[in-house]
Structure formats: C-alpha cells, structure tokens
Amino acid sequence: xxxxxxxxxxxxxxxxxxxxxxxxxxxxxxxxxxxxxxxxxxxxxxxxxxxxxxxxxxxxxxxxxxxxxxxxxxxxxxxxxxxxxxxxxxxxxxxxxxxxxxxxxxxxxxxxxxxxxxxxxxxxxxxxxxxxxxxxxxxxxxxxxxxxxxxxxxxxxxxxxxxxxxxxxxxxxxxxxxxxxxxxxxxxxxxxxxxxxxxxxxxxxxxxxxxxxxxxxxxxxxxxxxxxxxxxxxxxxxxxxxxxxxxxxxxxxxxxxxxxxxxxxxxxxxxxxxxxxxxxxxxxxxxxxxxxxxxxxxxxxxxxxxxxxxxxxxxxxxxxxxxxxxxxxxxxxxxxxxxxxxxxxxxxxxxxxxxxxxxxxxxxxxxxxxxxxxxxxxxxxxxxxxxxxxxxxxxxxxxxxxxxxxxxxxxxxxxxxxxxxxxxxxxxxxxxxxxxxxxxxxxxxxxxxxxxxxxxxxxxxxxxxxxxxxxxxxxxxxxxxxxxxxxxxxxxxxxxxxxxxxxxxxxxxxxxxxxxxxxxxxxxxxxxxxx
Numbered sequence: 001x002x003x004x005x006x007x008x009x010x011x012x013x014x015x016x017x018x019x020x021x022x023x024x025x026x027x028x029x030x031x032x033x034x035x036x037x038x039x040x041x042x043x044x045x046x047x048x049x050x051x052x053x054x055x056x057x058x059x060x061x062x063x064x065x066x067x068x069x070x071x072x073x074x075x076x077x078x079x080x081x082x083x084x085x086x087x088x089x090x091x092x093x094x095x096x097x098x099x100x101x102x103x104x105x106x107x108x109x110x111x112x113x114x115x116x117x118x119x120x121x122x123x124x125x126x127x128x129x130x131x132x133x134x135x136x137x138x139x140x141x142x143x144x145x146x147x148x149x150x151x152x153x154x155x156x157x158x159x160x161x162x163x164x165x166x167x168x169x170x171x172x173x174x175x176x177x178x179x180x181x182x183x184x185x186x187x188x189x190x191x192x193x194x195x196x197x198x199x200x201x202x203x204x205x206x207x208x209x210x211x212x213x214x215x216x217x218x219x220x221x222x223x224x225x226x227x228x229x230x231x232x233x234x235x236x237x238x239x240x241x242x243x244x245x246x247x248x249x250x251x252x253x254x255x256x257x258x259x260x261x262x263x264x265x266x267x268x269x270x271x272x273x274x275x276x277x278x279x280x281x282x283x284x285x286x287x288x289x290x291x292x293x294x295x296x297x298x299x300x301x302x303x304x305x306x307x308x309x310x311x312x313x314x315x316x317x318x319x320x321x322x323x324x325x326x327x328x329x330x331x332x333x334x335x336x337x338x339x340x341x342x343x344x345x346x347x348x349x350x351x352x353x354x355x356x357x358x359x360x361x362x363x364x365x366x367x368x369x370x371x372x373x374x375x376x377x378x379x380x381x382x383x384x385x386x387x388x389x390x391x392x393x394x395x396x397x398x399x400x401x402x403x404x405x406x407x408x409x410x411x412x413x414x415x416x417x418x419x420x421x422x423x424x425x426x427x428x429x430x431x432x433x434x435x436x437x438x439x440x441x442x443x444x445x446x447x448x449x450x451x452x453x454x455x456x457x458x459x460x461x462x463x464x465x466x467x468x469x470x471x472x473x474x475x476x477x478x479x480x481x482x483x484x485x486x487x488x489x490x491x492x493x494x495x496x497x498x499x500x501x502x503x504x505x506x507x508x509x510x511x512x513x514x515x516x517x518x519x520x521x522x523x524x525x526x527x528x529x530x531x
Contacts, residue, residue: 014027014036025040034056035048042114075252079249089107119236119247122279124235158263197310205307228250264304310346317340319339355430355458362491365462366462368517380430382417382431384433388409397483430528433450436494438497439497461501509527
C-alpha cells in the first residue's frame with residue numbers, strides 16, 4: 001500500500017470519536033501541506049504526511065519520527081507543557097489502527113495539550129487590536145527568546161548579505177510560477193508586481209549591505225522560531241505564570257529545516273509584523289517593531305523590517321497558492337484569494353508614494369475597498385466624510401444639516417483633503433482620496449491639487465447595482481457607525497449627475513460588486529508598480 005493510501009485510511013480512523021480522545025469529544029481537523037492536526041476535547045494530535053515537497057521530505061517513517069521528536073524538543077522553550085510526547089501509530093493484522101498499539105508502527109503522532117481557539121492571536125485580531133499589556137507581553141517574550149537563542153558561525157553565515165539575497169530571489173522565483181499578466185484564476189499576482197518587488201528587494205540589500213553584514217557578525221542572526229506568525233501564537237490563561245503573566249504561548253517552531261530557522265531577528269519580527277499587517281492592522285505591526293527595537297536596543301530591526309515583511313508576505317502567498325493547486329471548488333477559490341491578498345501586501349511594501357483617487361456614488365463600496373488598499377499599501381486613507389465632520393466640529397456619527405453639503409462647503413472639504421494629501425506625499429507616504437468626485441472636472445482638479453512629479457496616480461471607480469446599493473445603505477444606517485450621511489434618496493439624487501471616469505482621465509481600475517475585493521486591491525497595486 002502506498003504511503004498516501006495508508007495516510008488516507010489513517011485519516012478516517014483519526015476522525016472517529018474515541019480514537020485518541022474521549023468518545024464524547026467531537027473531532028475536527030486542520031490540514032496543511034505537510035501535516036494534519038486533529039482536535040478533540042483537550043487534546044491535539046499532529047500527524048505528518050508521507051510527502052516530499054522539496055523543501056521538506058517526510059516520505060519515510062524514519063524522517064517523520066525524527067521530525068516529531070525534534071518538534072517536542074524545539075517547542076519546549078516557548079510552549080512549555082503544550083507538547084507532551086511522541087506516540088506510535090500502529091496497525092494490527094486486521095488493518096485496525098491504534099495509538100501505541102501492538103501492531104506494526106506506520107507513523108508517529110505529536111500529542112499536545114489543545115490551546116484555546118479564542119486565545120489565538122489570529123482569532124483575536126479578527127475582533128480587536130491587542131491591548132497594551134498583551135503587546136508588551138508578546139514583545140517581552142520574543143526579546144527574551146531571541147536573547148537566549150543559539151548562535152554559531154554556521155547560523156551567522158545564513159544571515160550574510162549573499163545568503164539573504166539568495167533566499168529572497170529563490171522565494172520570488174518560486175512565487176513567479178503563480179504570476180500572470182493579469183490577476184485572475186491561478187495567476188494570484190502579476191509579473192509586473194513580481195518585477196517591481198524583485199528590483200526593490202535587490203536595492204534594499206544593496207543599500208543595507210553593510211548593516212546586514214554587521215548584524216550577522218554581531219550576533220543578531222539566531223536559531224529562531226522560523227515560522228513566527230499570528231496563527232502560531234496564543235494567549236492561554238492556563239499558561240500564565242510569574243514569568244509569563246499574559247500566558248503567551250508561541251508554538252509550532254519550525255522543525256524540518258534548521259537552516260530555515262537561522263534568521264536575523266529583524267526577519268523573525270518582520271515575519272510577525274507582516275502577519276499583523278495581513279489582518280488589516282498595519283499600525284499594530286509598526287507598533288510591535290518599535291517596541292521590540294526599544295526593548296532590545298536594536299534600531300536596525302526598523303531599518304530591515306520592510307524587506308522581511310515583504311519576503312514573508314510572499315512566503316504566505318506562495319503557501320496559499322500551493323494549497324489552491326492541491327484542492328478544488330470553493331476551497332481552491334478561498335486559498336487563491338488569500339494568496340492574492342498576501343502577494344498584494346508583499347508588492348505593496350515596494351511601492352513609493354502614489355495617489356489613489358476613489359470615486360463613485362454613495363454605497364458603491366468606496367470606503368470598503370479603500371480600507372483594504374490602505375492595509376495592503378500602508379497608504380494614508382483620507383475620507384471626505386470624516387473631514388467634513390471634523391471641520392464641522394461634530395462626532396463622526398452625528399448627522400449634518402443640508403447647508404454642510406453646499407458647493408462652497410464641499411469645496412472646503414476638498415481643499416482640506418488635498419492639503420492633507422500633500423503633507424502625506426511630502427513625507428513619503430501614499431494617499432487614498434475617498435470622495436464622490438462626480439465629474440471629470442472634479443477629479444482632474446483634485447489630482448492637480450496634489451500632483452507631484454514622478455508620483456503615479458490612479459482612479460478607482462466603485463459601482464454597484466441599485467438594489468445592492470439600497471441594501472448597503474440600509475445596513476449602514478442600521479449599524480449607525482459610518483460617518484457618511486448619504487441615504488438612498490441622496491444616492492438617487494446624485495445618480496443622474498455622476499459621470500463615470502474614462503481612459504482619457506488616466507489609469508482606471510473599475511471595482512464592481514461581483515469581483516473579489518482581494519483581486520481589486522491586487523489590480524490597484526499592479527497599476528501603481530513601475531513597469
């Protein structure tokens with residue numbers, strides 16, 4: 001029987017209630033390209049797949065056993081008490097599987113204490129930012145781990161400028177297999193984005209060559225975690241102690257390639273920051289890095305983190321693209337969109353200042369798309385509705401009288417929008433201008449008022465059907481959290497006055513309701529990349 005067939009049979013056994021946990025506990029599983037994790041009750045069991053993926057080889061029983069043993073050892077530091085033991089998976093003469101049975105050993109399992117789903121950093125970030133105490137605890141735990149992490153000449157060599165450049169190029173070359181001229185289907189990003197990212201990465205290594213070399217020689221390259229992202233961090237009340245008051249558990253330290261763990265601490269922190277960025281909380285990633293640099297007295301982390309943020313965002317894009325190629329249906333589409341989202345984030349780090357002008361009728365999705373563009377590019381999102389309320393001196397959710405929307409009042413809002421945009425551009429940041437801008441003349445005037453030599457500009461035209469717009473505006477009014485005062489009646493009054501942008505106005509990305517927002521954002525990043 002082939003290893004794959006055996007694994008498929010074992011999977012069915014592992015999913016049976018009572019196989020490795022009490023029969024009353026429901027069994028669920030999480031699949032990765034190289035392992036399957038089974039969850040039931042208070043127990044989690046990881047079984048490595050008999051696969052050879054090139055960068056790892058679990059095709060033999062001996063290799064899987066060695067990796068399982070290494071996982072127990074490597075995770076004892078940052079996840080004490082979570083990794084319990086390596087169990088034998090046996091098969092008897094009747095073909096039945098058992099944990100630590102008397103039959104032939106066919107695989108091994110890493111048995112762990114199950115961590116609380118609600119405490120996972122990835123789950124927390126879907127609901128809120130980290131508190132000050134949580135962020136400080138996370139930084140403190142990582143700083144202490146890096147301080148005691150192993151260092152050696154062999155590890156340092158893997159952080160040299162040549163080694164760093166080689167790693168960056170290899171990752172980008174592999175990710176180019178999923179690039180196309182446009183972002184659609186299996187092409188999760190564009191060749192133009194790939195070229196721009198490669199050129200920027202090579203320039204970053206050249207500019208910071210001396211710093212990278214000095215850090216390798218000075219002990220900043222360590223045998224680290226190797227896969228430090230939000231999905232591998234948990235705030236677990238059961239792990240609280242005097243030395244770990246917030247119960248920070250950092251698990252799944254990379255076990256199958258020691259060279260993949262050899263990393264400048266700026267790379268480790270850049271990996272985690274990119275993960276926070278991908279949650280839509282880019283400011284939190286910036287804050288994490290600042291606190292870590294201050295706690296460790298290592299400002300070089302801030303200099304090199306953008307390079308590593310881009311690298312690891314692209315690593316995650318590649319992982320999702322590979323998964324998309326292995327599955328089908330909605331699961332493949334979901335993985336493909338995640339890959340596109342991470343690829344746009346990676347290329348977004350390489351962008352210089354640019355101007356994205358959002359236009360469209362109320363309820364067309366301008367702010368929804370603008371928020372996602374800001375998350376991918378780090379652009380400053382300037383929203384006319386918020387500026388209008390600020391100029392009026394009221395709360396964002398207060399409704400304004402009709403005189404706040406006269407042509408003269410609207411011009412005051414646009415003047416302030418342009419003033420803030422010029423300030424952001426002068427500081428090296430991209431800007432997103434979010435306003436209705438219903439005519440070519442209004443759009444041209446806005447772009448002219450913020451224009452800077454050499455700064456690319458792009459118009460994103462958001463649009464939706466009437467019934468979809470009605471539904472969105474009603475939902476927004478019911479929630480009562482949006483600064484826009486626009487109602488469906490306002491939409492209908494504006495509808496006949498709005499003139500959609502055409503190619504004569506410049507580069508345009510059309511954003512309709514039927515296209516995934518991840519692909520819209522990727523097309524925006526593509527358009528902003530130098531060709």
